[in-house]
Amino acid sequence: MLGSCKILVGQRQKRILLGFCLGLVLAYGLEMVHQYLCSLISFFVPTTSWILLIVFVILLIIYIKQILNSYRTFQRIGLNGPKPSFVVGNFIQMLKHPKYPSFRLTEWTKQYGKIFGFYIGHTPIICISDPNFIQEMMVTQFSSFHSRRPLPLQQLDLRHLLACTGQEWKRQRQVINPTFSPNKLKEMIELVNKCGDKLLIKLDELCEKQMEFDIGLLLKRTTLDIIFNCAFGIESDIQNNITDPYFQRCAQVFKFNLIQMILTFLSTLFPEFNIVWVNIFRYCNFFLLWIRDNIPFMEYLIDVDPNMWLQSKVENVIKKRQQSENKRIDLLQLMLDASSFHESANLSSPSNEVSQSARTLSYSELLMNIYLFMLAGYETSSTALSYLCYVLATHQHEQKILQNEIEHNLTSDFNYENINKLEYLDMFIRETLRMYPIAPFIVNRKCNDDCTINGMQIKHGMNFIIDMFSVHYDPVLWGPTDPNIFYPERFKTKRHPAAWLPFGIGPRNCIGLRFAMMEIKLTLIKILKCYTVLSGEKTLSHFKEHEVFVISPKFGIWIQLQRR
Numbered sequence: 001m002l003g004s005c006k007i008l009v010g011q012r013q014k015r016i017l018l019g020f021c022l023g024l025v026l027a028y029g030l031e032m033v034h035q036y037l038c039s040l041i042s043f044f045v046p047t048t049s050w051i052l053l054i055v056f057v058i059l060l061i062i063y064i065k066q067i068l069n070s071y072r073t074f075q076r077i078g079l080n081g082p083k084p085s086f087v088v089g090n091f092i093q094m095l096k097h098p099k100y101p102s103f104r105l106t107e108w109t110k111q112y113g114k115i116f117g118f119y120i121g122h123t124p125i126i127c128i129s130d131p132n133f134i135q136e137m138m139v140t141q142f143s144s145f146h147s148r149r150p151l152p153l154q155q156l157d158l159r160h161l162l163a164c165t166g167q168e169w170k171r172q173r174q175v176i177n178p179t180f181s182p183n184k185l186k187e188m189i190e191l192v193n194k195c196g197d198k199l200l201i202k203l204d205e206l207c208e209k210q211m212e213f214d215i216g217l218l219l220k221r222t223t224l225d226i227i228f229n230c231a232f233g234i235e236s237d238i239q240n241n242i243t244d245p246y247f248q249r250c251a252q253v254f255k256f257n258l259i260q261m262i263l264t265f266l267s268t269l270f271p272e273f274n275i276v277w278v279n280i281f282r283y284c285n286f287f288l289l290w291i292r293d294n295i296p297f298m299e300y301l302i303d304v305d306p307n308m309w310l311q312s313k314v315e316n317v318i319k320k321r322q323q324s325e326n327k328r329i330d331l332l333q334l335m336l337d338a339s340s341f342h343e344s345a346n347l348s349s350p351s352n353e354v355s356q357s358a359r360t361l362s363y364s365e366l367l368m369n370i371y372l373f374m375l376a377g378y379e380t381s382s383t384a385l386s387y388l389c390y391v392l393a394t395h396q397h398e399q400k401i402l403q404n405e406i407e408h409n410l411t412s413d414f415n416y417e418n419i420n421k422l423e424y425l426d427m428f429i430r431e432t433l434r435m436y437p438i439a440p441f442i443v444n445r446k447c448n449d450d451c452t453i454n455g456m457q458i459k460h461g462m463n464f465i466i467d468m469f470s471v472h473y474d475p476v477l478w479g480p481t482d483p484n485i486f487y488p489e490r491f492k493t494k495r496h497p498a499a500w501l502p503f504g505i506g507p508r509n510c511i512g513l514r515f516a517m518m519e520i521k522l523t524l525i526k527i528l529k530c531y532t533v534l535s536g537e538k539t540l541s542h543f544k545e546h547e548v549f550v551i552s553p554k555f556g557i558w559i560q561l562q563r564r
Helices: 002-044 048-070 073-077 091-095 101-112 131-140 166-180 182-208 215-232 245-253 258-269 271-294 306-323 331-337 363-394 396-409 423-435 468-472 488-492 513-530 537-541
Strands: 115-120 123-128 444-446 451-453 456-458 463-466 531-535 545-547 551-553 558-563
Touching: 091 101, 091 115, 101 115, 101 123, 101 468, 123 131, 131 451, 166 182, 166 331, 166 363, 166 513, 182 215, 182 513, 182 558, 215 245, 215 306, 215 331, 215 363, 215 513, 245 306, 245 363, 258 271, 306 331, 306 363, 331 363, 363 396, 363 423, 363 513, 363 531, 363 537, 363 551, 363 558, 396 423, 396 513, 396 531, 423 488, 423 513, 513 531, 537 558
Parallel strands: 123 463
Antiparallel strands: 115 123, 444 463, 451 456, 531 558, 545 551
């Protein structure tokens, strides 16, 4: 009896133990199933990170699709052109040209005709070298083409003539135009004369040494001196002081640092993100400025952004002039008289912007246009004068004709009327600028309204650029004398109004055309009355051009002078 009871108790313990073990296994199994189901559900029910990643992928696919679609723009309208590469378009092909990018357009014109399409990044651009099309676009139908394509890394708040469009551009142009009228320029010619006299002193020193020298550096300092006198009424020592901070900063503006090169490249390829590139560039400058101001010895290693430095100096000049009771005859005073702010206003405050009437400038517009004139006038005029000296040195026969015209028509009275009576001088300058255009990429337009030109339907937003070299060297437009030969007399024949484009044409041509021509003519007259420009050993061997903002001599213009 007792033995049977022990057997029953042992069996019961085994069942309990077995049930306990099965319970553990079942619990562990259910936990594993629960974890698996949770992981499976989390895979199909995305978190915030997954949502952002999915949205990014969708947007990227849409963006890539738009890029690919833009590369079919010219196929849809039946326009020929070079085949673009993904992302960069034809931009790298232009940069790799052995001479400079503008010449790539000339090669494509020969291959695809006077109207063709190419791509900067994924931005379609129509290149034009047909003078009738240019005339129609830039003059006849100007109301549909009053905008320019924004420059790479162009700040959104720029409000000067080169950047603004529409009614804002029209108002500014109407206000500033009288500043460059012949009557106003007559009053400023004496200021230009004084700067030319300073140049002659420096040239006289070099002539005495009978040495070959780079006249380009002297001309850069001279044109900046002219601008400081005519724009700001400042008598500077730029021509004598090679370490002048104003001259050094202006030169730095046209030189890219590594950060600026990278961001400009990205802004060119992806212009829709320009606000991102501009802000990165701005914050990089602020960060470098903070390092420079707060870490010892960094001021010797990190320089201030030249644009910020120059703009602050221009602003100080404007404030001093506004507070002064004396009025000078210069560009700054003429623009101040047309401005919309008052002496009692806080000039540096953005809130100072008042309601704009049809004939006024705000303070920020005044500041930006004065600054634009300073930089544009400095670089373009000095480069034009450099090319003119190169042509003088390599074309002695034409130089002699020019000297004779000056001798017979001018004594010591270099006034505005007299210098503009010199026909051969005018033709000589125009022929030089025909053969050596300085800023061909600036002559571009953006379509503002759907329109039709010569049977071509043009949609709003399409970009156009002029192949200036093809126009300037077209034998049909500039014959019968070979356009590759320097021949000033070709301007005695009436040419197509859209055949000569160094300053653009139409209502949006260069507003400083008269001032630039006055400055160039007077400087040349002063040089040629005293000297004969001769070529030296380096004149031809060192003549090489490169293109950044403008096309300019890379190694300067080396000449010799002979006193007359």
